[in-house]
Amino acid sequence: AQTVTQSQPEMSVQEAETVTLSCTYDTSESDYYLFWYKQPPSRQMILVIRQEAYKQQNATENRFSVNFQKAAKSFSLKISDSQLGDAAMYFCAYRSVYGNKLVFGAGTILRVKS
């Protein structure tokens, strides 16, 4: 079974600075999908960015980018120019090409200081 590990329970960043959230996963599969979701206090999970494992190029979405290291099974999220609205719980998730579910990590709380 696949597992996802987020080793940082909490992170802090100063407004306008850059922060990187870590995620590692364990799988024996060669093709899969990886996602980062954001969960603000409103509870709604919001998709931040996704990466297809067969693509070597790292995904980017505006201020959000990933560092996907397939051999190391690492999928970190970089947030540039952090804003107060970025404060939330961030979840890394894995989805097999053969499965129906997302497998989530335990999450990282991101605090943004003004």
Place this chain on the structure above:
Amino acid sequence: GAGVSQSPSNKVTEKGKDVELRCDPISGHTALYWYRQSLGQGLEFLIYFQGNSAPDKSGLPSDRFSAERTGGSVSTLTIQRTQQEDSAVYLCASSTGAAQYQPQHFGDGTRLSIL
């Protein structure tokens, strides 16, 4: 342009009672998922519906949990004889299809508290 709608937003009930949680997916989305989020933890998969196919119930924690999806749209998650360990936020998600790259769109969840 409504998103995934869940009701009720919060539910408090006594141990041993049955509860029903409702999910109204985004119009046109054929895939629907239920997850459970216990306090301070990540999401745990419960069940998946896709069109008229048999649901994937592999994540349901016990036979007290069941779910149905009527007419390929609205879904109801039922918990019978609730226990205190059932207290959690129950999140529903939908996606346009079964393809694994399709992102899942989540509702705001139902916070269930068992007294």
